[in-house]
Amino acid sequence: MATDFSQAAGSLSRTTSSLARRWATQRLSAVQSYGRILADYGNGRASGRAAAQAYAKLAMEEAARYPADAFQLATDYVSAVARAAGLSTAVDKETRSSPVIDIEMSGPSGGVASRDFVLENPHDSAADIAFTASNFLDDERDVKAKPVFAPAKFSIAACGEQTVTVSAKLDPRKFKPGVSYRSNVAVEGFDDMIVRVHLIVTPAN
Structure with missing residues (x-):
């Protein structure tokens, strides 16, 4: 013992x-x-x-x-x-019940990575949504690039939902194949919600 x-x-x-x-x-x-x-x-x-x-x-x-x-x-x-x-x-x-959304996506070096996800409004009132993202990070350095969201701004009715596309251009001068990156995104309109975008870059086609 x-x-x-x-x-x-x-x-x-x-x-x-x-x-x-x-x-x-x-x-x-x-x-x-x-x-x-x-x-x-x-x-x-x-x-x-x-x-x-x-x-x-x-x-x-x-x-x-x-x-x-x-x-x-x-x-x-x-x-x-x-x-x-x-x-x-x-x-x-x-711990998974915390309002953190994890999104995983991948794409080839020199190409584009993208993923759709559904953002739900858990509140009893409408919310005006926008996103504030950090640069991608590979655990050692910041990459001067951020995920892009479409639509970038929108409203969600009470208890409603909206499909959103998150994407990133994988400039080979910034992103290395085989490396994992992460960006943290604040969801404006939902003060208690964070989106974490996990990106894996694959070799060029």
Whole structure:
């Protein structure tokens, strides 16, 4: 029993350290981007207006990414704890009830990846919907490209639904075949909803 507890404690300690490093890496990207904005403004490469616009854009992207990253880290930690307690199935099922939509799509390098999904309005009142997406991330760097949604703006009646197409142009200068990417998207109109777009790039046809 003592050995089992020691092994579980060691596993959770390693998981916590790994998640902490992951969180620091994710936030470092935003800090570096903010530093570049300040440097461009301080060196005269950007006007005050351009710097303010860049900062506003960064803030919107971080607003989309932050809650999704936090939810994923929390889910991974809860799953690790649950596995140690032999409750992984029950806890994993419970965490899936969170308002996070995962969309998986793939496409060839140089082509286009796209996927349709249905967005439902769970509320008793109509909602005006728009999307604010972060750049795609491959766990190490930001790719200067984002998913595109069509329609980009629309209204959903109370308890209604809307089919939406999400797509991305897979510029080979930005996306590498065999690499997985993710973009976090805030759904404006549903303050508690996040869309995570998972992209896999395949070799060119």
